[in-house]
Amino acid sequence: DDELKDAVKAELVAAVEAGELPETALGEFSAAYKSVTKKIVRGRILTDGVRIDGRGLADIRPLDAEVQVIPRVHGSAIFQRGETQILGVTTLNMLKMEQQIDSLSPTTSKRYMHHYNFPPYSTGETGRVGSPKRREIGHGFLAERALVPVLPPREEFPYAIRQVSEALGSNGSTSMGSVCASTLSLLNAGVPLRAPVAGIAMGLVSDEVDGQTRYAALTDILGAEDALGDMDFKVAGTSEFVTA
Known part of the structure; x- marks a missing residue:
């Protein structure tokens, strides 16, 4: 995941330096990547009940x-x-x-x-x-x-x-x-x-799924879940x- 992100970033930097893309492209890429990641992580929690590290909503780490x-x-x-x-x-x-x-x-x-x-x-x-x-x-x-x-x-x-x-x-x-x-x-x-x-x-995650607002409470949140969730x-x- 990180290697792919770095490869795309390197291509963008090269395109910006060549004048093919505006200088704002790098910031836009980072914002878009974070937005997509947030949507996927939250959607998986609310629809499948599965978190980033594969735990269920109420599971505690070792x-x-x-x-x-x-x-x-x-x-x-x-x-x-x-x-x-x-x-x-x-x-x-x-x-x-x-x-x-x-x-x-x-x-x-x-x-x-x-x-x-x-x-x-x-x-x-x-x-x-x-x-x-x-x-x-x-x-x-x-x-x-x-x-x-x-x-x-x-x-x-x-x-x-x-x-x-x-x-x-x-x-x-x-x-x-x-x-x-x-x-x-x-x-x-x-x-x-x-x-x-x-x-x-x-932690708390909420979003609209199939026209209904769903809520999920997470036990023992990760740092990423703290950043991508609604509140802790x-x-x-x-x-x-x-x-x-």
């Missing part, structure tokens, strides 16, 4: 998990769902080491700090590593909110907790992978959670209630 992967920290875990792989690292300290918050909010301190990192290598790129971006901060808050309801009270567990989620590989929902890795890592560190929390990304919504919780 799961793998391992704890105690880093020797010097209090708790660590690697969680993998398909090509998405997250390293969770938990460190504990005295309560007086919790984060102090100086803002207009009535909250003055925070003992559970969840940091999410999405380095360029997780998608096979050589980007610049700098301060956390808006997306990383938002994903960290989402994973934090998913786990706060199951944390033990201060009286029962008087420690400040720093949780770091490092995306090692990304192809769909690293934020929910972070929730799963964090649960394993916190339990490995001996934090008495009220219940284990897991999360998954759902992330759900995290225990076996009894939703936390985020």
Whole structure:
């Protein structure tokens, strides 16, 4: 598929350089290719119930998990769902080491700090590593909110907790992978959670088929399904209630 696309692109470049086609032809080709791909993928999902990688609508990619992967920290875990792989690292300290918050909010301190990192290598790129971006901060808050309801009270567990989620590989929902890795890592560190929390990304595809509007909900979406679908919504919780 990529070889064919590159071959057509090379022909277009040659035609543009020869003056046979306008310079806008390359952009038009890319837009047309994306439009056709989107239509085919969505149509197959809605008519046949088959996704890009051959899964059904409710199928989840293979799961793998391992704890105690880093020797010097209090708790660590690697969680993998398909090509998405997250390293969770938990460190504990005295309560007086919790984060102090100086803002207009009535909250003055925070003992559970969840940091999410999405380095360029997780998608096979050589980007610049700098301060956390808006997306990383938002994903960290989402994973934090998913786990706060199951944390033990201060009286029962008087420690400040720093949780770091490092995306090692990304192809769909690293934020929910972070929730799963964090649960394993916190339990490995001996934090008495009220219940284990897991999360998954759902997707929605809708289109008109035979004069009727059809909808399909996808479980455990890929990065491509996130881009080609209508929306994605992330759900995290225990076996009894939703936390985020």
